[in-house]
Ligand SMILES: Cc1ncc(COP(=O)(O)OP(=O)(O)O)c(N)n1
């Protein structure tokens with residue numbers, strides 16, 4: 707697989723000049739869409755039990771520890787408690803933002819935002835087996851750059867309003883179809899996703915749905931939430 711070169715100074719408007727570009731290519735079959743759980747921004751002492759319940763409900767491919775404002779020691783302690791839970795369920799453990807702590811922990815991968823470091827540097831540090839994901843907002847250009855830099859997945863969002871993170875970007879689901887028609891690297895949809903609004907993203911071509919509040923804030927608990935997503939994914 708080789709990536710079309712993202713031209714210097716090229717903007718998404720340039721890439722939109724021919725909206726039918728992707729329709730000239732045949733979409734290859736891809737594995738069914740799966741869940742990618744994102745932790746709440748802060749977690750309590752019972753979170754390992756909640757994670758255990760969520761992962762036990764099935765259809766989860768990856769878990770991201772995303773603790774905003776926590777100290778390095780807090781992140782490391784949480785990761786050391788949660789990594790064995792993920793390992794027992796064969797779920798990839800991804801750390802948000804921090805390639806250095808990912809390396810120290812021996813975690814499965816890191817998620818990098820546009821200001822969180824260079825995916826090439828992460829690859830050098832973490833090695834070929836690490837999963838490296840990159841935030842691409844609503845930008846085809848950023849996604850192609852991430853692909854060229856060796857990302858294992860690209861993430862588009864926020865597709866729906868969310869209170870978990872402030873986002874000024876609102877992609878159209880068509881970006882998922884564009885990406886998955888042209889590239890083999892998986893794409894992740896994120897932002898305000900619930901069982902009720904997930905279907906258009908799955909149908910558009912999302913390989914993974916990244917979800918936080920709809921799982922951890924579900925009134926019946928995270929296992930019921932994952933089962934509700936499973937009903938939409940199956
Ligand atoms: C799967 C996934 N996609 C996007 C993000 C957002 O990353 P970023 O833009 O760096 O913002 P923060 O999450 O660090 O606040 C993500 N974490 N995971």
Ligand SMILES: Cc1nc(C(=O)O)sc1CCOP(=O)(O)O
Nearest residue numbers: 863864868870897898917918919
């Ligand atoms: C962490 C994050 N990143 C986003 C992006 O658009 O890049 S949206 C988001 C929040 C995801 O949580 P919820 O499922 O609660 O909306």
Ligand SMILES: [Mg+2]
Nearest residue numbers: 803818819822
């Ligand atoms: Mg980040």
